[in-house]
Amino acid sequence: MLILASASNARQRLLNQVQIPHQVVVSGLNEESIGHSNPQILVQLLAEAKAEAVFQKISSDNHFSDLSAEKITAVLGCDSLFEFEGEVFGKPSNEKEAISRWHRMQSNFGILHTGHALAVSSLDSNCLGHNSQKRLIKETISTKVFFAKMTTQEIEYYVSSGEPMNCAGGFAIEGAGGVFIASIEGCFSNVIGLSLPWLRRSLSMIGDLT
Numbered sequence: 001m002l003i004l005a006s007a008s009n010a011r012q013r014l015l016n017q018v019q020i021p022h023q024v025v026v027s028g029l030n031e032e033s034i035g036h037s038n039p040q041i042l043v044q045l046l047a048e049a050k051a052e053a054v055f056q057k058i059s060s061d062n063h064f065s066d067l068s069a070e071k072i073t074a075v076l077g078c079d080s081l082f083e084f085e086g087e088v089f090g091k092p093s094n095e096k097e098a099i100s101r102w103h104r105m106q107s108n109f110g111i112l113h114t115g116h117a118l119a120v121s122s123l124d125s126n127c128l129g130h131n132s133q134k135r136l137i138k139e140t141i142s143t144k145v146f147f148a149k150m151t152t153q154e155i156e157y158y159v160s161s162g163e164p165m166n167c168a169g170g171f172a173i174e175g176a177g178g179v180f181i182a183s184i185e186g187c188f189s190n191v192i193g194l195s196l197p198w199l200r201r202s203l204s205m206i207g208d209l210t
Contacts, residue, residue, distance in 0.1 A: 002203075005076060047138070050078070050117070055119040076194075084101075109145060111144050114193060115138075119135075147180055
């Protein structure tokens with residue numbers, strides 16, 4: 001069974017969509033303690049830190065033996081950032097900022113970076129347990145997102161829906177914001193927060209696709 005080191009509802013929905021059994025253990029990581037000027041490196045560092053923190057929780061605390069009767073085979077950490085014209089766009093701080101960003105993004109493009117880290121047991125049993133040793137399978141996936149031309153009315157209506165306020169970059173491709181995405185280059189699910197093709201390849205490496 002997979003442990004998701006994230007409270008992201010979008011990532012949970014993706015795992016449910018492809019029927020990968022999982023449970024959530026939030027890392028509690030202070031993300032402000034990790035920094036880097038390169039967004040691709042930053043998301044990877046954050047993903048690794050989340051996966052490692054939860055891996056250590058599970059392998060050192062008997063409390064987590066009650067998570068499930070199934071064997072825990074891996075911990076997945078992810079983090080996403082949206083890069084636009086060299087700037088990192090996190091969640092908008094308010095509607096005014098979201099509207100300003102959308103005026104810049106419409107008829108333009110940005111890049112959604114998601115860092116992935118899969119922490120697995122290095123023991124032959126390939127099952128996390130007390131004092132397990134880990135190895136990491138990791139990669140940052142980047143997807144180019146092209147936005148449609150939008151009117152001021154469309155921008156203000158979308159922002160007023162509240163959806164952009166909870167998303168890196170200020171849009172949700174799987175939600176109402178999908179109508180404003182002209183096209184993408186790269187992995188679709190990566191824009192939502194988790195590259196499912198990458199996860200399939202990585203789980204196949206450890207012999208766990210269930």
